Amino acid sequence: MENRLYGTIDRKSYEPAYVQLSNILRQQIASGVYRPDDKLPSEAELCRHFEVSPMTVRRVINILSDQGIVSTIQGRGTYVKSFELGNASFQLDTLQQLFKNEKETTLKILEARIASADASIADLLKLKENDRVVFIRRLISNKNEPILYHREYLIYDPNRPLIEAEMEVTSLQGIFSGSGKSGLKCGEISISATLLTDTDAKLLSALPLSAAIRLEHIFYDFNNLPVSWGWFLCPGDRLEFKAKIGVTDQ
Amino acid sequence: MENRLYGTIDRKSYEPAYVQLSNILRQQIASGVYRPDDKLPSEAELCRHFEVSPMTVRRVINILSDQGIVSTIQGRGTYVKSFELGNASFQLDTLQQLFKNEKETTLKILEARIASADASIADLLKLKENDRVVFIRRLISNKNEPILYHREYLIYDPNRPLIEAEMEVTSLQGIFSGSGKSGLKCGEISISATLLTDTDAKLLSALPLSAAIRLEHIFYDFNNLPVSWGWFLCPGDRLEFKAKIGVTDQ
DNA sequence: AAGTGGTCTAGACCACTAT
DNA sequence: TAGTGGTCTAGACCACTTT
Numbered sequence: 001m002e003n004r005l006y007g008t009i010d011r012k013s014y015e016p017a018y019v020q021l022s023n024i025l026r027q028q029i030a031s032g033v034y035r036p037d038d039k040l041p042s043e044a045e046l047c048r049h050f051e052v053s054p055m056t057v058r059r060v061i062n063i064l065s066d067q068g069i070v071s072t073i074q075g076r077g078t079y080v081k082s083f084e085l086g087n088a089s090f091q092l093d094t095l096q097q098l099f100k101n102e103k104e105t106t107l108k109i110l111e112a113r114i115a116s117a118d119a120s121i122a123d124l125l126k127l128k129e130n131d132r133v134v135f136i137r138r139l140i141s142n143k144n145e146p147i148l149y150h151r152e153y154l155i156y157d158p159n160r161p162l163i164e165a166e167m168e169v170t171s172l173q174g175i176f177s178g179s180g181k182s183g184l185k186c187g188e189i190s191i192s193a194t195l196l197t198d199t200d201a202k203l204l205s206a207l208p209l210s211a212a213i214r215l216e217h218i219f220y221d222f223n224n225l226p227v228s229w230g231w232f233l234c235p236g237d238r239l240e241f242k243a244k245i246g247v248t249d250q
Numbered sequence: 251m252e253n254r255l256y257g258t259i260d261r262k263s264y265e266p267a268y269v270q271l272s273n274i275l276r277q278q279i280a281s282g283v284y285r286p287d288d289k290l291p292s293e294a295e296l297c298r299h300f301e302v303s304p305m306t307v308r309r310v311i312n313i314l315s316d317q318g319i320v321s322t323i324q325g326r327g328t329y330v331k332s333f334e335l336g337n338a339s340f341q342l343d344t345l346q347q348l349f350k351n352e353k354e355t356t357l358k359i360l361e362a363r364i365a366s367a368d369a370s371i372a373d374l375l376k377l378k379e380n381d382r383v384v385f386i387r388r389l390i391s392n393k394n395e396p397i398l399y400h401r402e403y404l405i406y407d408p409n410r411p412l413i414e415a416e417m418e419v420t421s422l423q424g425i426f427s428g429s430g431k432s433g434l435k436c437g438e439i440s441i442s443a444t445l446l447t448d449t450d451a452k453l454l455s456a457l458p459l460s461a462a463i464r465l466e467h468i469f470y471d472f473n474n475l476p477v478s479w480g481w482f483l484c485p486g487d488r489l490e491f492k493a494k495i496g497v498t499d500q
Numbered sequence: 501a502a503g504t505g506g507t508c509t510a511g512a513c514c515a516c517t518a519t
Numbered sequence: 520t521a522g523t524g525g526t527c528t529a530g531a532c533c534a535c536t537t538t
Binding site: 016017054055073075076 | 506507508509510511515516517518
């Protein structure tokens with residue numbers, strides 16, 4: 001094959017060799033030196049040209065493979081992938097970043113009380129009907145514009161002081177850190193679209209009959225028991241979740 | 251420290267040592283042997299106990315770190331992380347899977363014609379106003395229920411036969427593979443909530459004034475020029491994007 | 501000084517694919 | 520048989536943190 005290898009690794013750089021090499025290859029793919037379905041040079045060739053050990057090249061290929069940029073076939077070679085829509089991933093850290101500017105983001109507890117579980121909540125939290133639950137409503141605003149409205153049902157734990165601690169919460173993490181003193185292990189979140197009710201729209205200073213993103217969540221403790229169920233509402237125009245896809249030459 | 255290490259690696263297993271070890275550690279974390287903020291045994295200890303080389307242990311720690319389960323601090327140790335909401339990621343492969351059952355999923359081209367770009371489209375696709383673009387409307391249905399309505403504006407390329415090839419497309423990938431014969435390099439996608447217009451609602455057999463997920467996309471070729479801009483609409487109740495978060499003991 | 505994570509080497513052996 | 524990716528070793532050296 002013709003030699004399309006170029007670039008060298010600066011051993012004096014603070015950047016590790018594997019970072020440099022993966023950047024070199026990613027840029028060559030992004031700039032079209034290697035096109036989708038092209039075969040990359042073999043690992044042995046990469047070792048020789050860039051004067052690194054097999055393990056280092058292996059690491060680089062794994063990184064590119066994890067990023068969905070190349071795929072490997074044992075015995076055949078490493079090939080450039082064309083991007084797939086399904087690889088796009090939306091990160092919730094957009095939400096998290098709301099809380100970075102603490103002074104601009106405020107969290108207000110609208111309501112916090114002990115209630116009794118109706119059939120659907122009992123089912124979700126694996127309780128009996130009429131068992132006690134904690135019901136909390138929160139409003140999160142940025143620069144005095146309400147952005148998120150959160151409703152949550154928590155397993156009631158008489159040993160846990162609940163409301164006081166919540167008042168100071170200024171991070172999204174903090175909202176849930178109080179839930180269940182044994183700690184949360186995992187959870188599921190789903191995203192959907194919904195129509196705001198009149199009362200919800202008023203709370204969020206949104207127009208009646210406007211659309212909103214709904215983020216529903218359920219969290220489990222280390223005994224795999226549900227601890228919290230609830231959902232966030234966010235008016236369609238106040239928050240945007242973005243995803244990048246494909247190779248970027250940064 | 252007390253010795254909480256247990257489990258062994260089966261060298262005869264078809265599963266590589268690094269997979270076995272990362273599963274062992276993940277399960278111990280999931281089952282509460284190591285709790286959030288706990289320190290894992292040092293890499294040297296793991297080497298000794300599981301009788302593997304430092305590189306193998308390193309690889310395992312990197313995997314767990316990539317999965318957001320542990321974090322490492324040089325000179326101090328490896329610690330179990332409590333899960334962060336911001337780590338949740340929604341994958342679009344939910345969409346992709348629609349097309350897995352080819353017989354149940356159909357794609358209908360509602361319209362495909364050459365149009366002239368208005369100001370906003372010219373701006374997005376980096377054209378001049380009134381330049382020619384290809385406008386396509388598609389309806390994607392599952393078991394005869396419409397699920398996605400797609401509108402797309404493509405750079406017009408007189409050398410490319412457009413419509414014929416599109417008719418046979420039965421994958422989400424295929425929708426875009428025709429766009430720009432030089433191939434697509436990357437793109438951006440954003441997700442938001444919107445209200446369906448009356449005509450859109452009719453097309454999607456949805457109630458008027460119902461909410462929908464809107465996925466807007468723009469794709470670029472290897473010259474970093476925009477090739478395609480458009481959006482999908484999906485009624486709020488027909489498709490759900492889910493994310494898992496935290497440690498799962500699978 | 502001792503312990504920790506982080507990078508890297510120069511090989512070995514294996515499984516798979518092509519010819 | 521030769522070439523490819525995949526796993527793994529048994530060290531080395533470095534940077535950082537703790538004591």
